[in-house]
Amino acid sequence: MSLARTMEGLMAGNSVIRKMFEMGQEMAKNYGKDQVYDFSLGNPVAPVPYEVKNAIISLLENQDPHEIHGYMKNAGFDDVRTQVAEHLNSRFGQNYHKDNILLCAGAAGGLNILMRCLLDEEDEVLCFAPYFTEYKSYVSHYKGKLAVVPMRADDFSLNLDAAERMIRQRTKAVILNNPNNPSGIIYSEEELLLLTKMLKEAEERVGHPIYLICDEPYRELAYDGREVPYLPNLYRNSIYLYSFSKTLSIPGERIGYMAISDAVEDGELLMQAAIITGRTLGFVNAPSLFQKVIGQCLDVKIDLGFYDRNRKLLYTELTEMGFTCVPPQGAFYLLVKSPLEDTESFVKLAEKQHIILVPTDGFGLPGYFRLAYCVPYEKIEASLPAFRALAEDCRNWESEKEAEEER
Amino acid sequence: MSLARTMEGLMAGNSVIRKMFEMGQEMAKNYGKDQVYDFSLGNPVAPVPYEVKNAIISLLENQDPHEIHGYMKNAGFDDVRTQVAEHLNSRFGQNYHKDNILLCAGAAGGLNILMRCLLDEEDEVLCFAPYFTEYKSYVSHYKGKLAVVPMRADDFSLNLDAAERMIRQRTKAVILNNPNNPSGIIYSEEELLLLTKMLKEAEERVGHPIYLICDEPYRELAYDGREVPYLPNLYRNSIYLYSFSKTLSIPGERIGYMAISDAVEDGELLMQAAIITGRTLGFVNAPSLFQKVIGQCLDVKIDLGFYDRNRKLLYTELTEMGFTCVPPQGAFYLLVKSPLEDTESFVKLAEKQHIILVPTDGFGLPGYFRLAYCVPYEKIEASLPAFRALAEDCRNWESEKEAEEER
Structure with a gap:
């Protein structure tokens, strides 16, 4: 073969x-x-919101092509990282600064970077059924194991009892996709508080951080006025992943970000690792023009x-x-x-x-x-x-x- | 930790x-x-050639935004893949068709995809000193080993004797970077013919293909009228990687391609694997707008x-x-x-x-x-x-x- x-x-x-x-x-x-x-x-x-086209044209007309199409720091343009941090701060009351933000090739790019950073062979990542089917591959590339928490029969809530039993020494992270693909469910704040309480106890038990990877490309698609709780406000060791694919209808452009706050245990080290990993996995950096575009479209509503x-x-x-x-x-x-x-x-x-x-x-x-x-x-x-x-x-x-x- | x-x-x-x-x-x-x-x-x-800006503006003005910013097949837009195939055919006398072409996030993205496709733990990839320093990481992500063929003292030619001795059963591929980073050397056709002869013999010896990965982002930067030989014309099991970073001065945009001709042993399987791997490594697809841009700039000269x-x-x-x-x-x-x-x-x-x-x-x-x-x-x-x-x-x-x- x-x-x-x-x-x-x-x-x-x-x-x-x-x-x-x-x-x-x-x-x-x-x-x-x-x-x-x-x-x-x-x-x-x-x-596609008209702001996207406007942003592209204004960048082409007003900025140095070497700046908008060239290399920058692997983590992304500093000005855009600052814009993202300020956007998250004003919206969710966080204290992010530019060094907490890594611009990446969509949430899928960010997830691969994290799996590489966190997993040794046989390390485990937990997720809840139903789950985005690609997680399996993301984990297996680095020889980790995806442990899928089974559903209660026909109940789309988080099966926390089963999850608690499944967390072991080798559990490095939990991925939560909210709103959920494929179920269309939004996990409520009450439910997430139970989850994070369970995770905090599990962290004490295993004696190391269990990162909660918040995979939220669908955050802006919440109907009937429902709120999607911001997990980093509920759980210290949250790593937030966002993509503009759905919000700006630009999934082909591969642009999103990762946010790791100062509160996260070993967060600075993890961010450094993520930057190096992003480069060496061959992403090098998130596509440059679209970094600048999303910097101008952070408040654009779908x-x-x-x-x-x-x-x-x-x-x-x-x-x-x-x-x-x-x-x-x-x-x-x-x-x-x-x-x-x-x-x-x-x-x-x-x-x-x-x-x-x-x-x-x-x-x-x-x-x-x-x-x-x-x-x-x-x-x-x-x-x-x-x-x-x-x-x-x-x-x-x-x-x-x-x-x-x-x- | x-x-x-x-x-x-x-x-x-x-x-x-x-x-x-x-x-x-x-x-x-x-x-x-x-x-x-x-x-x-x-x-x-x-x-940055003016054609790049022109292409972007013409795409924004004339095409459906969902087409230019949306998902396409993971391998890339069919029309662009065809354009790339035809470009390579007319330039190098190959017989590529669209299914031989994978648009990817620069040569670095393509190299990671290939390493994931080819390497089991302890499998080896050969390269020649001096070599692009990131190869080490690309190989180690998938637990392979980079075997570096040492230079002869102060001699920047390919050390083929040493290379021949270093090829073993677990050698899956050789990466050759031409023109070379960091040396600025262009390997000549005579030298490459000796290399490919050695590799063909080595393939017979080990009984499986040894892919020659042609990492050529600097192809267009050849001075004094020097020719950079097209390796797929010299060696059947060549996998060609190209990036537009240097040719169009757009390294931040992460756009390039991989070409695997029908002649390549298990080439169709490898292309399928590469497409799936590109998706699951989190690239999903090469950035969509710039796929279309390079489709319009294939003949643009630096x-x-x-x-x-x-x-x-x-x-x-x-x-x-x-x-x-x-x-x-x-x-x-x-x-x-x-x-x-x-x-x-x-x-x-x-x-x-x-x-x-x-x-x-x-x-x-x-x-x-x-x-x-x-x-x-x-x-x-x-x-x-x-x-x-x-x-x-x-x-x-x-x-x-x-x-x-x-x-």
Whole structure:
């Protein structure tokens, strides 16, 4: 074998999201884009705020091209790091300064940097099911272990009893994704206070910091006026990760940041390590022009209504059709329970209706499907007859199966 | 220790280039930018070609923002991959097609992706001294070993005898950086034919492919009409890595590509692995706007004269002052031999003259210093008196030392 043996697992577990996305692309070629209802990929379609284009043009017109396209300190432009720190301070009452901020290639880049910094072979990272499926790979690159806290049956709250039992000496960190992909749940302050209390006790027990990695690319997508609690205010050893992919609809540009406050145990050392790791993992620095762009767009608000309309329409209609859905509170994902026990047959029936959904087995949640409703509203409207037919097909499939079993 | 134990080595060996760069910044603050001659960092200062700005503005004006800032296939935009393939075909007579091309975050991003794809624990990668110091980290992230082929004394040609002896069963790849950083040498076709002949024989001996990773961010910086041979034309199992950092003076933007031709053994598998690895290492995709930009700038030529003038002035003047320099053929680095046996004292004498050089011990080349002459011409002119004083200081230092020894 020419490749590393350890690539086998990685390739076998290749993202089902991407597979479904590519199937959708294929279908669109065969049947026409209008005839395919692709809910596979979290590709933001809310308008890119005009401030993004304005910022780019103003940077091109007014600044030295060597400054905006050139190398800077590996941690990012100092002025932008200061802007990010001040933004977080004014919004969440923190005391960040520029040296607490690392500009990185989205939250995914930041997570890889952290895994490299924290994990020796066999070290563990905890996360809660359902979880973003890529965490497994992020951890395995550095030979760590992702320990997935199982859900209580059909209960999307944090299973803290199980988590507490699973924390051991080798547990270096917990990743929490809030709002959650794929469930669309927002963990409440009450729940997070219980989590952080448990973690503080666990830290005393194991005698070293257990970093709480706050993976929050969906922070701005919180509906019905819900608040997403700022975890660094609740737990000292929090490492905050943010991405502008969803807020500014620029996921291709790979821009986000990591914030490690002075309160974090060994925080300064960890920041130094993260800067060096970011460079040596080949990121070198976050893309430079977009560092400057987000510096000018920190207060730009997303048009939340854009996704909220989709959320309401899809949830209401699917529920009415008889599908069981998890009420979505944040992000742009809707979880639908498979109406059939045999989920593979459900995928096939959906495909027959040209509906592309992502099974969430890989997210630690078998029996469910994720719909990314970051699509044009008209697309959802147009998909409703297909969903209705799918509901009907499912009922027929069940009764045919029953009839077959009776024979 | 909160951090991974394996971070200790990485942090201890933190880039001396960056350390010197930051020292230069500090000095500039204290003495004024004009009074500091900083040759530490390979930060391209040739003008950013106007085509870059034009491409960005035309993309912003004419294309759907969701297309230019959004997700695409992890390998990159299909149209840009096709453009890159066609560019390489017309230039080097290859037969690339889009599926041979992966757009990645510069050559550094591509190298990390390849190391993850190829290396199990203890697998080896060969490189030739002097070598780009970051290779060590790229390999160690995935628990591989960098085996450095030593130089023959003061001979900057490839030490093929030693290389041949060092290739073993666990050797997965050889990295060759041409033009070379830090030496400024361009390996000739004759030399490379000997290398590839040796590698083909070694492949037969070990019974598996030994990939030749062609790390060529400096390809366009070849002076005096020298040609940089295209290695994939000489060796089947070549993996070609390119970056636009130097060609377009946009190193902050992190954009480059990897090309794996159909001829490469297990090449299709390797490309698949690279795409998945790029995603899961947290790159996700190369920055999207700049994918489109380089698609429009593939034939843009750098103003080579910009660096060539610097090269000639610096080489001529330093040689006249009595410094021993390696005649620079490519890239924008000049190697100067330490006039003192005690290199630390030389660094201190240089500092006294506000000259910032990088010792090349970390590049596998003790006793030398790297000058990155990618600075304004006027800077080099202004630095000459300081170099003259340094040469004088070195002579005094030697004679004082002799006098001391006689006492």
